[in-house]
Amino acid sequence: MKRALISVSNKKGLVEFAKGLIENNYEIISTGGTAKYLEENNIKTTAIENVTGFKEIMDGRVKTLHPKIHGGLLGLRDKESHLEQMRENEIEKIDMVVVNLYPFEEVLNRGGVPHGELIENIDIGGPSMVRSGAKNYKFVTVVMDPENYGEVLEEIKIYGDTTLETREKLAGKVFLETAYYDSLIGNYLIEKSKGDREKLVLGYKKVQDLRYGENPHQGGSFYKNSSVGYSLANGKQLNGKELSYNNIQDGNIVLEILKEFAQEEKIACVGVKHMNPCAIALGENTREAWERTYEGDKISIFGGIVGTTGIVDEETAKKLVEIFLEIVIAKGYTEKALEILKSKKNLRVLEIDMDEVVKNKERIVSVLDGVLVQDLDITNETIKDYKLVTETEATEEDMKQLEFAWKAVKHIKSNGIVICKDYRTIGIGAGQMNRVGAAKLALDQGEELCKGAYMASDAFFPMDDTVELAAQYGIKSIIQPGGSIKDQMSIDKCNENRISMVFTGVRHFKH
Structure with missing residues (x-):
């Protein structure tokens, strides 16, 4: 026996x-x-x-x-x-x-x-x-x-x-x-x-095998850690195909951006493509927030992901299904809205608790034969932390607009420049090798709307050339970290063109 x-x-x-x-x-x-x-x-x-x-x-x-x-x-x-x-x-x-x-x-x-x-x-x-x-x-x-x-x-x-x-x-x-x-x-x-972690041992559980990774010849899987909070791993998928590797990458960016605006009285909406936001906007309701986001970049959002801190209603759902989207992420959906979204059988529809906290505190990135570990960039500067450095004043409304722009640029790949107006992005320059190039992309996208708009830069200006370019497009105010040995050149150029500028004292590189 x-x-x-x-x-x-x-x-x-x-x-x-x-x-x-x-x-x-x-x-x-x-x-x-x-x-x-x-x-x-x-x-x-x-x-x-x-x-x-x-x-x-x-x-x-x-x-x-x-x-x-x-x-x-x-x-x-x-x-x-x-x-x-x-x-x-x-x-x-x-x-x-x-x-x-x-x-x-x-x-x-x-x-x-x-x-x-x-x-x-x-x-x-x-x-x-x-x-x-x-x-x-x-x-x-x-x-x-x-x-x-x-x-x-x-x-x-x-x-x-x-x-x-x-x-x-x-x-x-x-x-x-x-x-x-x-x-x-x-x-x-x-x-x-509070001991020193000389050995890094991480525990993750498999959520699912993925059809492939970034490309069809690469394998891929999705794992979650022990304590899952505000995360795709904690979401409910209500419709559509299984999430792909790229869907999860983009969806994570959507959630990181939406978390910046979770405490706003207005509803936030973002469209993401290839891990960069196409546009971000606030609205009085979910439909308006989506329409203002769509207006921010009608071309790039095709085949992208849309997320909102609001409840998707019937009217919003009708607008969303007018274009090809991979995923819609929201706090919730009305019954009629869900019926409309489900008419697109491949459209992935996710419901996420926007009030849940972010439980992990680190970002871990693999490199050849190793990993890099850093604290999550969850530092949130507010208007009271800003320092006006120009003779040209910034009004209370200017400061609020700059705060919106600063929250947006935090999630742009470096070098990153964002142009905003009326609490929506009108131009985004992301992932460029030089800051002037990023500014040129963002300003060209905004075109005539840039007059009286706001510019945000994820890191300081090493020269005054970005300010000079901003002045040519009629930018009203600029927010940036400051900290360059040539800051005074940019300050002088702002004063020369009657542009107000504030320093945050914090850099948000995103490589």
Whole structure:
């Protein structure tokens, strides 16, 4: 008779699985709560203390850490010296371990849980058992995921045991799962103690396999971290095809931009293409916000993504389906609006809780053989932080318009210039090798609308040439970080052309 040790917190499918094991001549060894649950469902078990000859102690902290458990798991069945030592020490083989770990992740994500309670949810015996079994996968089957119960039972019914291939695969899952589990604990303790993270260990769960990456010849997958907040991973897809790699990249930019305007009384809307905004606008309602965004760049938005902090109503939906869009992201939809959007079967429609907080604090970017880690750029300067540096004054309304422009340019690839008017972008110059080139693109896009408009630059002006170009188009006021050794040249050029200029003191490069 084979033996299976079962100790789980997740009872999903357990009764059926245990019954299947018994039907296939398995004895079941179990611990405390799991044993009680199985006995209540008329499944006979052998208590763990009857195997070890040692009662659990220290409030259950020590119960499976015993040679009769780990010897039964780690002993090599094809090595006579191991078998002899097992006989000498009265250690019986354990052929299967069915374990899932204390719910540290679930307790951590509740928030506000006392530190002591979190510590008690760090599993020691569980990881030890599954790692022992996984190391000896040549002979031992380790099951941590209820999704594998069916596959395991099927193989036992057919072959009398699981196949070596399956045991190897399940062993791989064990080491990934325990690494993920330990990463949550380690990162929590380092963050709490403000320790130095000399080793970067990240835990992510797969959301989905993607059809491909940026291009069809590249593979791709989407993973989420443990604590998911304001994110595409936390959204509801109400219509359309699965999200692609590029959809997720662009959708993330939409969410980052919308978060800048989450506290606005007016509704914000943004259109994004190739990870750059085509246009951003505020409106009194969702329809107006979309129409003003569309007016900002009717050409680039074709095949792009639209996001709004508002509720999409019937009239807005009618406007949205007039052009080809990949995705619509919104706080919500009326029933009629959703019906209209669903008439485009491939249009991906996502609902995101705009009030949710951004829970991750870092941006991680892969490079060849490494990753770069930096804090998220969530610094939010406000009007009270601005410094007027010109003789030409800026009115209260000017400051509000500049604030809008500054929030917009923060999300433009560097070198980035944004031209805004009446709380909407009219020209965007993104990702240029020089700042004058970015300004020229933005100003040419805005054309005659630039007269009396506002310019924002993501970084300082190294020379006064950008200001000189802005003056030619009739720009009224400029916002930029300041900090160049030649700032005075730009200030003088503004004064010469009666342009007001404010410094924020903060740079927002976006490479």
